Amino acid sequence: MQEQFFALADVVTAHLQTGEGYLARFSGEVSDFVRFNHSAVRQAGAVTQRYLTLELFRGTRHASQTITLSGHHSDDVSTVRAAVQTLRDVLSDTPEDPFFLINTAPQSSARTMPNRLPTSDEAVDAVLRAGAGHDMVGFYAGGPIHRGFANSFGQRNWDTVNAFTTDLSYYLAGDRAVKMNHAGSAWDAAAFAAKADSAKARLAALARPAKTVAPGGYRVFLAPAALEEVMGMLSWGGFGLAEHRTATTPLIKMVEQGVTLNVAVTLTENIGEGLAPGFQDEGFVKPASVTLIDGGVYKDCLISPRSAAEFGAAQNGADGSESPLALDMKGGSLKETDVLTALGTGVYVGNLWYLNYSDRNACRMTGMTRFATFWVENGEIVAPLNVMRFDDTVYRMLGANLAGLTSTCNLLLSSDTYEARSTRSMRLPGAVIDDFRMTL
Amino acid sequence: MSFAADIAARFAAAAPACDFWSVRVMRGTSEHLGVTRGVVDPIGLSEDAGAMITVHSGTGMGYAATSDLSALGLQRAGADALAWAKRAAGRMVAPLPRLGEKSAGEKAVRHDHDVQPRTRWDAISRKDKIGRLREQAERLKRDARIVDWSASLSFTDEESVLATSQGDFIRRSAGIVVPGLNASASDGTETQTRTFGRGGVIRQGGLDVLDDVGFWTAAPRIGEEALELLAAPDCPTGAMDLLLAADQMYIQIHESIGHPLELDRILGDERNYAGTSFVTLDMFGAYQYGSKLLNVTFDPGVAGEAASYAYDDDGTPAQKHFLIQGGILQRSLGGAFSQSRANIAGVANARACSWNRPAIDRMANLNVEAGESSFDDLVGQIENGVTMETNVSWSIDDSRNKFQFGCERGRLIKNGKLGAVVKNPNYRGISATFWRNLKGLGNAGTVEVLGTPNCGKGEPNQAIRVGHASPPGLFGDVQVFGGG
Structure with missing residues (x-):
C-alpha cells in the first residue's frame, strides 16, 4: 500500500494549481477478524480497507475529504482527481482559518515492522485449542495496519505495524470469568498457550461462593x-x-x-x-x-x-x-x-x-x-x-x-x-x- | 441503476459456488460543518464505499469486506469469504440460519426506497449554512464566562443495497442529520456545560429536521442555562421521586432495556466485550420488567427516527413489535440467526454500522410508548423530587443491571411545583427494580424522537445509529445525588 499511496500523492502534486498545497493521510489495513463464543466460531472473516484523507489548502483556507481507495492505481487516480476538484470548489466557501498550522519543513520517515503473524488457520486453530473443554468467548484480530502521510512540500511518512490481538474470556458460570489478552507483533504459539493456561488456572478461585460487600x-x-x-x-x-x-x-x-x-x-x-x-x-x-x-x-x-x-x-x-x-x-x-x-x-x-x-x-x-x-x-x-x-x-x-x-x-x-x-x-x-x- | 445496485450486480455475476451468498454494498457521503469559539471549523467531507460479502458453505459461514469494488476485487472477496466459510465449517457455534429461504411459490423480495426529506440538505448552500452556524455560535456566547462554545451540523447521505443468491434485492437510501450546540460557562474551578441534546438529537431527513427539532432557536436558552448552572447549588442527596426528561429517558431506555434484551448478549456472544444480560431466555412471556405503565416497542416505521427501515441487513422484513407490554417482557431484540439459536421470537434487527462490519443484533428504533399525563400533571404528582434533563454521564454493569447516570441540569420539585435549578444531578439504581417504580409517563404530546449515533458493541467494534422515542417518565424512590 505504501507505493500506491505515495504514487497517488505524486498525482495530487502534479494536479495542484498555483497557490495550492495539500496534506494527504492514509489509513489502511488487511485484517482477519474471528469472533468466538462457547469455544466455537461465531463470526469469521476478513476486511481490506484503504482510506485517503486529502486536505487541500490555499493560503490559510483549507478543507478535507476522506475517500475510499480501491487499490487499483488508475481507478484511484480518477477518485483522487475528483476529490481535488471537489475540494477546490469547497475552498470558495471557506473563510481564512487563523488556526491553520502545518509542517512546512519536510521530515520524512518510514517504519515497516516485519510480518511475524500467524496464518489465519494457525490463529483459529490455536484459539479453539485453548478453548477446548472450557466456555471461552472472545476475539482474534490480526494483520497489517498501515498509516501514511504526504504533503506538497515533499514530505513522505510511512508506518506499517503487523500486529495481532487475542482478547478472550474464560467463563465459569454467570458473570464469573477470567479475561486474558495476548497481543503483539510477533506471534508465539507457546506463549499464547501458556497465557491461556494461566487464565484457566485462575478459574478455580471463581468457583468459591461469591461475596457481596456493603457500600x-x-x-x-x-x-x-x-x-x-x-x-x-x-x-x-x-x-x-x-x-x-x-x-x-x-x-x-x-x-x-x-x-x-x-x-x-x-x-x-x-x-x-x-x-x-x-x-x-x-x-x-x-x-x-x-x-x-x-x-x-x-x-x-x-x-x-x-x-x-x-x-x-x-x-x-x-x-x-x-x-x-x-x-x-x-x-x-x-x-x-x-x-x-x-x-x-x-x-x-x-x-x-x-x-x-x-x-x-x-x-x-x-x-x-x-x-x-x-x-x-x-x-x-x-x-x-x-x-x-x-x-x-x-x-x-x-x-x-x-x-x-x-x-x-x-x-x-x-x-x-x-x-x-x-x-x-x-x-x-x-x-x-x-x-x-x-x-x- | 444506482451506484450500490451496480456494484451488487457486478458481484452477482462473479459470485462463488456456495450454498448461499449475500452482498451488502454501502456508500455514504458526509459533511461536517461547525463553528468553534467563533472560528469556522475546517470543512470535512467524506465518501465511503465498500462491499461486504457473506458466504454459507456446508456448516460454515464466512465474510470478506473490501473497498476494491472492481469485478476482480469483488470476485477476490467472494473467494476469501468462501475460504473463511470452509475454515469455520464444523466449528460454528450453532447451525446456520436459512436466510432468504422461500416457501413454494414465494417470490424473491424486490424493495427499492429513498427516504425523501421535506427539504433537501442542499436546499441552502454550504456557505449559507456556515453563516447560520456563525449566528448560532454568537448567540451561545452570552457572557465572558462562556469559555467554550460551538455550533455544528453533520449530514450523511447513505445508500445501501442487499442482494442475495435467493434473488432478494433490497435498496434504500436516507439522509441522517445530527445537529449540535454546546456552551460551557466557567468561574474559577467550576465549569458547567449545556448542550443541544449532547448528540441525542439525530433524525433521518434533510434540512427540515433542523426546524422540527428547534435547532435554530435553541442557542440563547443553552447559553443562559450554562450560566444559570454556574450559580446553582448541587443536586441534593436522598431517595425521592425522579422525573426524567425525554433527553435522559432515551439513554435510560437504551442502557437498561435495549442492551439487556439483545438476544446475542443473552446467548453470550458479547460476554468478552459489551457484556452479558441479567435477562435469561426463560423470562420472556412472564417476567415483570416494569410497572403496568411500561410499554416498549421495536418500531422501525416511525418517520424520521434514526433507525427506521423496511428490512434489516439479513433481509428480514421489519415491523413493529411490543417487547414489553403492560410491564411484562414479551419479545427479544434478536435477528434471524439469534432467533434460530435461541428458538424464541425476535425482531428484524441484524444490522451493521458500515460495509466493513458484519451484521449483529442491534437496537434500531426502541421506543417507550406514550402514557396519558401532561408534563404539568407529572410534576403535579411529585411531593418531593427532582427533574433531570440531558444526559451527560452513563455507566452500567456488564449484565446491564446496576446503573448510574448524570444529567446536565436538574430542577427541584416540591409539592407539585417546579423549583430551583440544581447542578450535577446524578442518580443510580438497578434495572431489575427501577422500571417497576415507573409511576407516570407523558402523553403523546410530550414524546420526543431522539437517539444516538454511537451505540458501541461487537467484535470487531461497531458504532451504529439507533433511535429512541419517549415521553418524560416519572419514577419513585430513586437514589439521587450531586457532585463534589
Missing part, C-alpha cells in the same frame, strides 16, 4: 488492566491543551488551584515505545516523549498544531484529539509477588468497566468491577466478589489514598476496532489504593 470505603488493588480504564477516562480531556485553556478539563483543579496527585504519580506520553506512528495529521513528527504529570504535579499538555495556533503555545506533535496514544505510568517499588500481602484485607480488582465522570470538575468517576475481582483477607484470596460500582475522585485514588505501585508495568495494547484497528497502548503498573469508594 463503603475499601482498600483495593487495581491490576494494570483495571488502572487502564481509569487512565482511559482521564485521557478523555485530561491532557489536551484545548480543554485546559477552556476550563473543561477534568483536571481543572490541578490547572487552576495547583492541586497535586501523589508524588509517586508520573505520567508520560511515550510515543517512542508504543505502536502508534511517530507522525501526526499536519505532518509534524511526534517527540519521543512528553511528560504530562511529574511527581504528582501537572507538567505539560498534549498540544495539537491547531491548539498551538489558537492558544499561543508550541505544538508537540499531538493529534487533533490531544489524547495520549502511548501513555506510560512510572512504576513503584511493590513486587508483583507481594501484591496480596500488601493489599492485606480488601478487594483485588482484575478489571474495571464502563467508566464515566460523575462530577467532571472534581475529576470524580464512576464505573463497575468486572471479570476476576476477589475479596482478599490477610493476603489470601477468599471469594470472588459480586460486581460493585465505585464512585471516587482521581485526586483521592491517585492522591493521598495511593498506597503503592507495582514495580512491574504491563504493556497493554488496545484491542479497539472502531472503524479501524487501534494502535494505542498503555504501559501501567498495578496500584494499591486505600478507602476506595464502593457505592452500589
Whole structure:
C-alpha cells in the first residue's frame, strides 16, 4: 500500500494549481477478524480497507475529504482527481482559518515492522485449542495496519505495524470469568498457550461462593488492566491543551488551584515505545516523549498544531484529539509477588468497566468491577466478589489514598476496532489504593 | 441503476459456488460543518464505499469486506469469504440460519426506497449554512464566562443495497442529520456545560429536521442555562421521586432495556466485550420488567427516527413489535440467526454500522410508548423530587443491571411545583427494580424522537445509529445525588 499511496500523492502534486498545497493521510489495513463464543466460531472473516484523507489548502483556507481507495492505481487516480476538484470548489466557501498550522519543513520517515503473524488457520486453530473443554468467548484480530502521510512540500511518512490481538474470556458460570489478552507483533504459539493456561488456572478461585460487600470505603488493588480504564477516562480531556485553556478539563483543579496527585504519580506520553506512528495529521513528527504529570504535579499538555495556533503555545506533535496514544505510568517499588500481602484485607480488582465522570470538575468517576475481582483477607484470596460500582475522585485514588505501585508495568495494547484497528497502548503498573469508594 | 445496485450486480455475476451468498454494498457521503469559539471549523467531507460479502458453505459461514469494488476485487472477496466459510465449517457455534429461504411459490423480495426529506440538505448552500452556524455560535456566547462554545451540523447521505443468491434485492437510501450546540460557562474551578441534546438529537431527513427539532432557536436558552448552572447549588442527596426528561429517558431506555434484551448478549456472544444480560431466555412471556405503565416497542416505521427501515441487513422484513407490554417482557431484540439459536421470537434487527462490519443484533428504533399525563400533571404528582434533563454521564454493569447516570441540569420539585435549578444531578439504581417504580409517563404530546449515533458493541467494534422515542417518565424512590 505504501507505493500506491505515495504514487497517488505524486498525482495530487502534479494536479495542484498555483497557490495550492495539500496534506494527504492514509489509513489502511488487511485484517482477519474471528469472533468466538462457547469455544466455537461465531463470526469469521476478513476486511481490506484503504482510506485517503486529502486536505487541500490555499493560503490559510483549507478543507478535507476522506475517500475510499480501491487499490487499483488508475481507478484511484480518477477518485483522487475528483476529490481535488471537489475540494477546490469547497475552498470558495471557506473563510481564512487563523488556526491553520502545518509542517512546512519536510521530515520524512518510514517504519515497516516485519510480518511475524500467524496464518489465519494457525490463529483459529490455536484459539479453539485453548478453548477446548472450557466456555471461552472472545476475539482474534490480526494483520497489517498501515498509516501514511504526504504533503506538497515533499514530505513522505510511512508506518506499517503487523500486529495481532487475542482478547478472550474464560467463563465459569454467570458473570464469573477470567479475561486474558495476548497481543503483539510477533506471534508465539507457546506463549499464547501458556497465557491461556494461566487464565484457566485462575478459574478455580471463581468457583468459591461469591461475596457481596456493603457500600463503603475499601482498600483495593487495581491490576494494570483495571488502572487502564481509569487512565482511559482521564485521557478523555485530561491532557489536551484545548480543554485546559477552556476550563473543561477534568483536571481543572490541578490547572487552576495547583492541586497535586501523589508524588509517586508520573505520567508520560511515550510515543517512542508504543505502536502508534511517530507522525501526526499536519505532518509534524511526534517527540519521543512528553511528560504530562511529574511527581504528582501537572507538567505539560498534549498540544495539537491547531491548539498551538489558537492558544499561543508550541505544538508537540499531538493529534487533533490531544489524547495520549502511548501513555506510560512510572512504576513503584511493590513486587508483583507481594501484591496480596500488601493489599492485606480488601478487594483485588482484575478489571474495571464502563467508566464515566460523575462530577467532571472534581475529576470524580464512576464505573463497575468486572471479570476476576476477589475479596482478599490477610493476603489470601477468599471469594470472588459480586460486581460493585465505585464512585471516587482521581485526586483521592491517585492522591493521598495511593498506597503503592507495582514495580512491574504491563504493556497493554488496545484491542479497539472502531472503524479501524487501534494502535494505542498503555504501559501501567498495578496500584494499591486505600478507602476506595464502593457505592452500589 | 444506482451506484450500490451496480456494484451488487457486478458481484452477482462473479459470485462463488456456495450454498448461499449475500452482498451488502454501502456508500455514504458526509459533511461536517461547525463553528468553534467563533472560528469556522475546517470543512470535512467524506465518501465511503465498500462491499461486504457473506458466504454459507456446508456448516460454515464466512465474510470478506473490501473497498476494491472492481469485478476482480469483488470476485477476490467472494473467494476469501468462501475460504473463511470452509475454515469455520464444523466449528460454528450453532447451525446456520436459512436466510432468504422461500416457501413454494414465494417470490424473491424486490424493495427499492429513498427516504425523501421535506427539504433537501442542499436546499441552502454550504456557505449559507456556515453563516447560520456563525449566528448560532454568537448567540451561545452570552457572557465572558462562556469559555467554550460551538455550533455544528453533520449530514450523511447513505445508500445501501442487499442482494442475495435467493434473488432478494433490497435498496434504500436516507439522509441522517445530527445537529449540535454546546456552551460551557466557567468561574474559577467550576465549569458547567449545556448542550443541544449532547448528540441525542439525530433524525433521518434533510434540512427540515433542523426546524422540527428547534435547532435554530435553541442557542440563547443553552447559553443562559450554562450560566444559570454556574450559580446553582448541587443536586441534593436522598431517595425521592425522579422525573426524567425525554433527553435522559432515551439513554435510560437504551442502557437498561435495549442492551439487556439483545438476544446475542443473552446467548453470550458479547460476554468478552459489551457484556452479558441479567435477562435469561426463560423470562420472556412472564417476567415483570416494569410497572403496568411500561410499554416498549421495536418500531422501525416511525418517520424520521434514526433507525427506521423496511428490512434489516439479513433481509428480514421489519415491523413493529411490543417487547414489553403492560410491564411484562414479551419479545427479544434478536435477528434471524439469534432467533434460530435461541428458538424464541425476535425482531428484524441484524444490522451493521458500515460495509466493513458484519451484521449483529442491534437496537434500531426502541421506543417507550406514550402514557396519558401532561408534563404539568407529572410534576403535579411529585411531593418531593427532582427533574433531570440531558444526559451527560452513563455507566452500567456488564449484565446491564446496576446503573448510574448524570444529567446536565436538574430542577427541584416540591409539592407539585417546579423549583430551583440544581447542578450535577446524578442518580443510580438497578434495572431489575427501577422500571417497576415507573409511576407516570407523558402523553403523546410530550414524546420526543431522539437517539444516538454511537451505540458501541461487537467484535470487531461497531458504532451504529439507533433511535429512541419517549415521553418524560416519572419514577419513585430513586437514589439521587450531586457532585463534589
